[in-house]
Amino acid sequence: NAGVTQTPKFQVLKTGQSMTLQCAQDMNHNSMYWYRQDPGMGLRLIYYSASEGTTDKGEVPNGYNVSRLNKREFSLRLESAAPSQTSVYFCASGRSNQPQHFGDGTRLSIL
C-alpha cells in the first residue's frame, strides 16, 4: 500500500499564479486533511473533509479552496498565490478522531 500520496513534491510559483496540490489515499479513510507547516508554528489545519462530498474550513482557510473529488482524492487549490503561502503542505487521512496518516509533503515556494 502507498498510504497517502502527494504531488508534486516541490513547486516554485510566481506571485499571482495558481496551482493545485493533489492528494490520494488508499486506506479507505473517510476523513482527509490539508495542513501547512511553517517554522516554529507546528501544523495548522487549512481544510478538512469528513466524508466524500463534504468539506469544512480549518484554522487558516483564507486563500485556499479544496475539492473532495471522491473518497480517495482531496485536492488543495491556490487561486492566486502569495509569498505568505510559501510553506510545506501536508495532506493526511484517517478515521474520525483517530490517528492521521500523513503524506510526504509538498514544498511550495512563492516568489
Place this chain on the structure above:
Amino acid sequence: GQQVMQIPQYQHVQEGEDFTTYCNSSTTLSNIQWYKQRPGGHPVFLIQLVKSGEVKKQKRLTFQFGEAKKNSSLHITATQTTDVGTYFCAVLDRNNDMRFGAGTRLTVKP
C-alpha cells in the same frame, strides 16, 4: 480556538541523557495524540491517550496523560541519535478540528 502549548520549543541533549516534552491545555481534553517528525520527513503517529492518568510505554518512550486531562508529557529515557526530530502533541478543539502544538525539536549529540 483550542490552545495547546508545548514546551520546550527546542532541546539539545547529549546521547544517553533523558528528554521530556510537555503539552498543556487550558481546557479538558477528550484525548491527546503524539507524533514524531524526522528532519525532512512527515509526522508519524506514535500514540493516543484517552483516560485520565493514563501511562503508556513504547520501549524507551513513556507517555502520560494528566489526571485532569489538561496536560500530557512524553519522556524518552537514554536518548539515542535515532530519536532526533520534532515531537508534536495534537488535540481536538471544540469544533472537532485537530490542533497541533508547535512541537519540541530534539537534537542529540553523539
